[in-house]
Amino acid sequence: MRPLDWIVMFGWLAFIVSYGLYRGRGSTTVNKYLLAGKTMPWYAMGLSIMATQASAITFISTTGQSYTDGMRFVQFYFGLPVAMVILCATAVPIFHRANVYTAYEYLEKRFDAKTRALVSAIFLIQRGLAAGLSLYAPAVVLSVILGWPDRLTTILMGALVVTYTSIGGIKAVTWADVQQMMLILCGLIIALVMAIHLLPPHISFSNAVSLAGAAGRLNAVNLHFDLNDRYNVWSGLIGGMFLALAYFGCDQSQVQRYLTGKSIAQSRLSLIFNAMAKIPMQFFILFIGAMVFVFFIFAQPPVLFQPVELRHIQSDPNFRAVEKRYEQAFAGRKDAAEKYLASQGAPQALSNYRDAQRELESAHAAGEQLVGKDFHDTNYIFLSFVTHYLPAGIVGLIIAVIFSAAMSSTSGEINSLATVTVIDIYRRHVNKQATDRHYLMASRFATVFWGAYAVVFAQFGKNFGALIEAVNIVGSLFYGGLLGVFVLAFFFKKVGANGAFCGVIAGEAAIFAANLFTKISFLWYNVVGCLVVIVVGVFVSRAFDRRTA
Amino acid sequence: MQVRRLSTAKGRASHLWQGSPAACYSWSLPTPPEQPHKVVIDEPPPFLGAWRNVYIFVLCYLFVVILGFYLFSRAYAP
Numbered sequence: 001m002r003p004l005d006w007i008v009m010f011g012w013l014a015f016i017v018s019y020g021l022y023r024g025r026g027s028t029t030v031n032k033y034l035l036a037g038k039t040m041p042w043y044a045m046g047l048s049i050m051a052t053q054a055s056a057i058t059f060i061s062t063t064g065q066s067y068t069d070g071m072r073f074v075q076f077y078f079g080l081p082v083a084m085v086i087l088c089a090t091a092v093p094i095f096h097r098a099n100v101y102t103a104y105e106y107l108e109k110r111f112d113a114k115t116r117a118l119v120s121a122i123f124l125i126q127r128g129l130a131a132g133l134s135l136y137a138p139a140v141v142l143s144v145i146l147g148w149p150d151r152l153t154t155i156l157m158g159a160l161v162v163t164y165t166s167i168g169g170i171k172a173v174t175w176a177d178v179q180q181m182m183l184i185l186c187g188l189i190i191a192l193v194m195a196i197h198l199l200p201p202h203i204s205f206s207n208a209v210s211l212a213g214a215a216g217r218l219n220a221v222n223l224h225f226d227l228n229d230r231y232n233v234w235s236g237l238i239g240g241m242f243l244a245l246a247y248f249g250c251d252q253s254q255v256q257r258y259l260t261g262k263s264i265a266q267s268r269l270s271l272i273f274n275a276m277a278k279i280p281m282q283f284f285i286l287f288i289g290a291m292v293f294v295f296f297i298f299a300q301p302p303v304l305f306q307p308v309e310l311r312h313i314q315s316d317p318n319f320r321a322v323e324k325r326y327e328q329a330f331a332g333r334k335d336a337a338e339k340y341l342a343s344q345g346a347p348q349a350l351s352n353y354r355d356a357q358r359e360l361e362s363a364h365a366a367g368e369q370l371v372g373k374d375f376h377d378t379n380y381i382f383l384s385f386v387t388h389y390l391p392a393g394i395v396g397l398i399i400a401v402i403f404s405a406a407m408s409s410t411s412g413e414i415n416s417l418a419t420v421t422v423i424d425i426y427r428r429h430v431n432k433q434a435t436d437r438h439y440l441m442a443s444r445f446a447t448v449f450w451g452a453y454a455v456v457f458a459q460f461g462k463n464f465g466a467l468i469e470a471v472n473i474v475g476s477l478f479y480g481g482l483l484g485v486f487v488l489a490f491f492f493k494k495v496g497a498n499g500a501f502c503g504v505i506a507g508e509a510a511i512f513a514a515n516l517f518t519k520i521s522f523l524w525y526n527v528v529g530c531l532v533v534i535v536v537g538v539f540v541s542r543a544f545d546r547r548t549a
Numbered sequence: 550m551q552v553r554r555l556s557t558a559k560g561r562a563s564h565l566w567q568g569s570p571a572a573c574y575s576w577s578l579p580t581p582p583e584q585p586h587k588v589v590i591d592e593p594p595p596f597l598g599a600w601r602n603v604y605i606f607v608l609c610y611l612f613v614v615i616l617g618f619y620l621f622s623r624a625y626a627p
Contacts, residue, residue, distance in 0.1 A: 074618065078611070078615060081607050081608070081610070082608065082611065084607070085604040085607055088600065088603075088604065089600070209625060210625065212625070213624075213625025213626065213627065214625075214627045215627070216627055218621065218622060218625040218626075219622055219626070220618040220619075220621055220622045221615065221618045221619040221621075223619070233615065263592055264591045264592070265592035265593070265594065265595075268594070268600065268603075269594070269595075272603060272607060275607050275611075276607065276610060279614055280614070283618070350627060354627060
């Protein structure tokens with residue numbers, strides 16, 4: 001990081017906080033603070049939804065994933081447009097007409113208070129864990145790159161987010177997200193242009209795409225059906241659709257975005273915008289990773305992309321041997337790539353190129369083994385490329401993009417956590433008769449509380465190690481149950497409160513069982529959980545619920 | 550000028566449950582007093598005339614995107 005990079009990065013962070021505070025002024029009632037007075041246009045909601053969903057890890061990991069594994073991750077998003085259409089036709093008009101602050105408030109109107117309380121509690125547990133992770137995971141990577149302690153990074157991000165979110169409410173969050181999403185898109189375009197621009201002069205864009213494809217990095221679609229394969233068209237379309245239905249239809253961090261719409265039409269348009277833009281955006285991010293892969297065919301990458309661990313293993317007696325093998329493998333792959341292009345794709349040249357690629361991957365894995373058995377440096381590939389090869393100013397811009405992505409996700413999360421805490425718990429069960437001003441202050445306090453919680457959770461993140469993976473799994477464990485209860489609410493008129501309550505519990509039990517006793521991909525948990533909630537909900541309701549006339 | 554259609558609980562999505570409270574379940578906590586029903590404006594989309602057409606367009610778009618990605622994968626498969 002050079003002086004210009006620091007200026008760009010801190011200039012952007014100062015701008016985003018100031019802009020959030022400016023746009024969030026006038027949030028003087030609970031309705032304005034939590035729902036922006038229902039005044040938001042579709043494009044602001046659409047970009048905010050996109051920004052909230054796209055965490056910093058999305059950019060750091062996705063590019064790295066494409067570098068190592070190709071573009072098949074894009075299939076994860078194939079179900080999203082279908083889910084958006086379903087939500088536009090069902091959840092959006094229902095939530096708007098129910099005149100609610102939270103999705104869970106609707107559940108009390110439809111079922112009863114205990115179902116609302118159960119689902120609210122599930123949301124608070126799941127999203128509360130995710131809020132800490134949203135700060136911690138990018139902070140670890142940024143700290144390594146910037147040379148800061150990760151505590152400083154989490155505290156900086158947390159303080160900035162809490163400042164504009166607690167004062168300006170959802171209006172500040174949404175408009176700040178708009179700016180942050182614009183910066184993210186600009187940063188991604190610049191990164192792709194630079195990755196292609198930095199290729200050797202004799203390598204054209206067409207050559208670069210051929211090399212990426214020959215190495216299996218452009219494998220965007222796989223039609224083979226396999227329950228244990230995480231990413232194929234079918235898991236993406238079916239599992240991805242259920243996941244997107246749960247995330248955009250039942251998760252308050254997303255529902256709250258489109259509840260701020262001026263009208264049902266504006267809210268629908270914001271989701272339609274995401275339905276059409278999300279897949280190309282993810283494809284674009286993955287394609288950047290593929291181009292970075294091609295860049296590193298001609299520029300020798302380090303044995304490890306993680307600079308701190310690289311310094312550690314340099315004192316290992318086996319390092320020199322690994323490094324020598326890695327350098328030879330790099331030279332071999334570069335030579336094989338040149339010959340592959342010169343032969344215009346001859347089968348023997350292709351075979352040699354793929355063999356050379358495998359040898360380089362093996363040498364890199366040997367370097368990772370020096371750190372530890374389960375160590376992978378995938379998350380550092382993109383930032384290593386950015387910090388070592390991009391010009392001054394652009395590096396600061398890309399680091400600002402990563403900060404922006406982390407902050408937009410966290411702001412949305414703590415805002416929605418505060419909303420559920422105040423509306424579904426505090427106002428419903430603790431203090432039912434207070435003034436609007438009282439609930440406004442409670443909302444601000446809850447926002448600060450959840451922001452502080454996220455920062456504190458992030459401080460302890462590194463002590464738990466495997467907890468990060470566990471938290472990711474925890475997120476996928478709860479969505480099926482949430483989705484199931486909303487499907488019951490929308491489509492099964494005869495199902496009553498007891499059926500819904502028991503259904504959620506049974507659905508969650510089924511998901512945990514699937515996680516513990518089977519090897520099916522986590523994308524299918526949502527399908528399993530949702531179906532169990534529906535079946536048990538209908539059965540219990542027939543047996544125990546008294547029918548309304 | 551577009552004609553706005555006022556849509557209530559008995560509007561286009563009337564086959565879906567619109568939210569009357571079920572207050573008499575035995576395991577329930579007390580429910581709050583029912584809020585007056587709010588009439589919400591449901592506008593047509595700014596393009597393609599009806600929301601149904603927009604949805605069909607999005608699904609066709611998805612099909613084209615997947616097909617495009619599939620052809621892209623095939624074209625550059627090793």
